[in-house]
Amino acid sequence: MNADERPARSSPETDLVGIFSRVAEEVGIQVVRVPVAELLDRVRDIVEAEGGGIVIEETVLRDHPELASISRRTGVSREELFEARLGIVKAEAAVAETGSVVLAAGAGSPRAFSIVPPVVVVLVERGRIHADLTEWLRSLDPADLAANLTLLSGPSRTADIEMRLVTGVHGPGTVHVLVLG
Amino acid sequence: MTGAAATGGPRVGFLVTCLVDTFYPRVGMAAAAVLEHLGCRVVFPEGQTCCGQPFYTAGLPDEARALLLRLPDLFPEVDHVVSPSGSCASLIRLHARHLCTRGTEVEKRLLSLAERTWEFTAFLRDVLGVTPKSLGLSPEEKGEGEITYHYPCHLRGLLDAESARSTCLDWVQGARVALDRFDQCCGFGGVFSVESPEISQAMLEDKLGCLQRSGARTLVCNEGGCALQIGGGLNRAGRPVRIAHVAELIAERLGVAPERGE
């Protein structure tokens, strides 16, 4: 068998993307794998479907300046924040075992952008997907943690009323994750 | 009575337990008959009284220990002790070691005996290695009516619910029906049944409701306390479900059911 006929070797990384996508979908996250070149188009598609009133992290614009055509609102008043419909944020990592994205607070990353708007779009690099919680926690330096690390694992939900599941409570009711690369 | 050879089989000390002795003597006779039929030499030391369980659960560990420590002398030369009651067997097998921590001679003998103390169905399956199949009995599904199984909660730690259920139901004839929450406590709990009668009744109600929905006409129930509780509820409600210990059903199947006793 020559090189062309050999079946494509699936790298551990591909498997992680696959696992992450499957598990995240199971908890109601809408996952899309996006080649970097197609990022703008994918985000535009989502924005068109979900509606305007967009806030976007400075860190997202720094990494993906093309998204400036979607929104430049990196800093807003509290009123504007509560009127916003959609937040675009970047995760610093993800965890395949639980279908979670890791959001870290920082200078260009307001906590509120992934909390207050009812729709959140999360970008994550495919190389930043950890296999499981242990691997992710081991990767952290206990002496140098962000003040807020949020493992987001789905749209907000409750079953408090008679055990009937309702999504979209206080936190975002719609979560899109774009796996880049 | 079909018997085993007088020599050869394991020597089994029969621990009848006070509830079986008093309320379900036929269960005791059936269990002993089955053991004998399977080749055991069964002895019944008359000096036995109560294993101590009600005192242990009442928070009187010294009293419980005193009764437990009678056992080694009562069963001096047996290979195993077998009991038709899981709760008594579990006191001896699982809890005696927490009660007896002084390392005295008699405590050591009790703990050694504890390792050879078995609940009846566990003994058949795990020590004698006997199954209906090994005796050439086919798993017939005909027989009298629908049959189901209640898991006595004090078997926890001795036999898990699924395997206890399948082991027992393998032995009986009849169409098996599922019992919802079959491993949920029936509400007996010893003195709990008279100290907290309202809660005991509520738990019994749930058990009877599940039993009703199962459509079973026979309930396999291998615990005296559960039988008193469930049987008492059935009688009050006027519902004709037969409660039987698997020993009785096995004895019937093997043709060694006791002629006398209730």
Next chain:
Amino acid sequence: MARDSFRERAAAATHDKRLRAALYSATTGIDARRRKAWAELEDVEALREQAASIKDRVLGDLDRYLDQVTESLERVGARVHRARTREEATEIVVRIAREEGCRLAAKGKSMTTEEIDLNSALEAAGVEVVETDLGEYVIQLAGEKPSHITAPIVHKDLAAVSEIFEKRLGVPRTDDPRVLVEAAREALRDVYRRCDLGITGANFVVAESGSVVIVMNEGNGRFCTSLPPTHVVLAGIEKLVPTLEDLAVFLRLLARSATGQRITTDTLLLTGPRRVGDADGPRSLHVVFLDAGRSRILATDQSSILRCIRCGACLNVCPVYRSIGGHAYGTVYPGPVGKVLAPLLDPDGDLGALPRASTLCRACADVCPVKIDLPELLVSLRASTARLPWLRCQGLRAAALALRSPALYVWLQRAIRGRLRRRARNGWIDSAPWPLAPWTRAERDLRAPPSRSFRDLWREREGGKR
């Protein structure tokens, strides 16, 4: 007497068919999900052992870990307070609110804050407190207490919740839970916009990094801990875990045991207030460690109860809890864990009836993610602080003594047998004599002992052989 009150409350609850239906449906549903989530784990037994052993390690050296976590917290800019009693804890929080000028608090669900009745203290000090967890919000609207550790309104059906929303918020009656959730969301969004204080508990606090770990599903916890300028955390001292890596074990077990999820929607690791340069976040973070009897419990034989991670799994399998619901216990923590924890936290509270109200069926022990042997602890309490009344004790002692004699055993057996058979018709007694009268007052008859006991029959058989 509290003991009679528990019995009365429990008895009344067993007659409440609507309550029991709601409880059975909810608890069996959650437990089914827990089973599925546990079954997915490769080796849940090993994980439970690990979790138990990590907790035991912390409990065995709690002072050192408390010192370590204090250092870590202060290093990242959090303020640490130690409250020895409930009163001290409420005083501290009220003082913080006053010093930082807080008027409106958005509160995440926290059983520890229930334990100290924080809301009353804050309200008395002029701070408005709004519960943001949906179940707790309903409880607050209804003026009640939660009845379960993780599912506060498990005792209410949808109709009951709709009734409360109609009465308090003017929401027309509905059978669509989404309408009710939307109404709560609207009301609470307004609170989030205006609040200046966030109050939460902590599921875990990591000693090595000073991270406060909070798990939730609704997103309310994120609002409470990110938007207001002041965040106060109330945590029992037993909530510590040594390292971030240890946290993985608990994160794997907690949600699965509590709700059957692999992980909750929001898992927050909060390490200090906002950093210089952060775009937002609380300016001050206060962590109040609560003792309130915990260090005293540490010194008892029942110290393993402090491993509890408040998942509620034991409540969901307990047939007693299913029959009476959380309010009947009359304690902040109900269910199997409550039966042990409540009398230990409140030794003078006359809660001796609680450890006795169990059949020791072990359903709880089977599902505890940190392997607390609750039945063993109940027996231990029955032998120590929850003893039977003196007279009953002596009666049982006398019986135990008698049972050491086979002759007395047989005599007693025959006496009881005779007494019962005289009251029986067709082998059944519908009205049992003292002390068994409560048996037949419930909906069950008492089987009469047969005329011959097993030993009678055996002796006959053996006699027949000779």
